Amino acid sequence: LPPNSAANASFLQQLRGLLVQDWDMTGDGRIDTLRLLFATPRHWLRDGATIRVERAPTAFGMVSLNVRSQLAKGEVTATIEMPERSKPAKALIRFRLPSGYAITAATINGQPATLTDPETIDITGRTGKVTIAATVRRQQ
Numbered sequence: 118l119p120p121n122s123a124a125n126a127s128f129l130q131q132l133r134g135l136l137v138q139d140w141d142m143t144g145d146g147r148i149d150t151l152r153l154l155f156a157t158p159r160h161w162l163r164d165g166a167t168i169r170v171e172r173a174p175t176a177f178g179m180v181s182l183n184v185r186s187q188l189a190k191g192e193v194t195a196t197i198e199m200p201e202r203s204k205p206a207k208a209l210i211r212f213r214l215p216s217g218y219a220i221t222a223a224t225i226n227g228q229p230a231t232l233t234d235p236e237t238i239d240i241t242g243r244t245g246k247v248t249i250a251a252t253v254r255r256q257q
Contacts, residue, residue, distance in 0.1 A: 136168075139176040142207065148176040151205040153197070153240075154184070159215045164188035178202030182210075188218060188253060195249040197240070204244060211237045212251055223251040 138152040154168065161168055168184040178200030186193050193212050212220060213236055223230040223238050226248050231239040240247060 133173065136170050137173045137175055137180060139205070149206040151175060151177055151180070151200075151208045153180070153182060153208075153210040154213065155209075155211045157211075157213050159213050162186040162188075162193060162212060162214050175200060177205050184212070186214075188215070188255075191253055193220075193251045193253055195247075195251075197243075197247040197249070199240070199244050199247055201244055204242065206241075208240045208243065209233060209237050210240055210249065212253075214253060217256055218253050219256050220251045221254050223249060225249055 135156045135158075136154060138150075138155055139148045140150045140152065141148050142150040157168065160166075162184070164186060166186045169182070171181045172179045173181070179198075180200055181198040182195060184193065184195040193214070195210065195212075197210070199208070214220070219235055220232060220238075223232060225238070225240060225243070230249065233239050238249060238251070240249070
């Protein structure tokens, strides 16, 4: 019966996990890695879709992002406000594109970006406003 605050909290925690993850990847007990959009459903980046997160709290400070998919134009763009309080040792964003699409290249603030796997862009060391442009194509 309402209010069911335990279920509400569980839902919000799961939603946050789809969008923002701050993890201890080294096993030393300290959160060192910020992962963005790692668990989003693929259809969230269908052509014309937008994912927006505003002021999500993380272990490093607040993070905001706005991702726009324009698959018909061959691009996915993201504007991220990275935490200013402290830098994560590792920061990554994943564009989980619909089946049949792949990232062919990406830039961060106009400079070539490193892809750590076919869907993930390394944004380590960035603070403040970060602009990502990914070129995508339909696979044969």
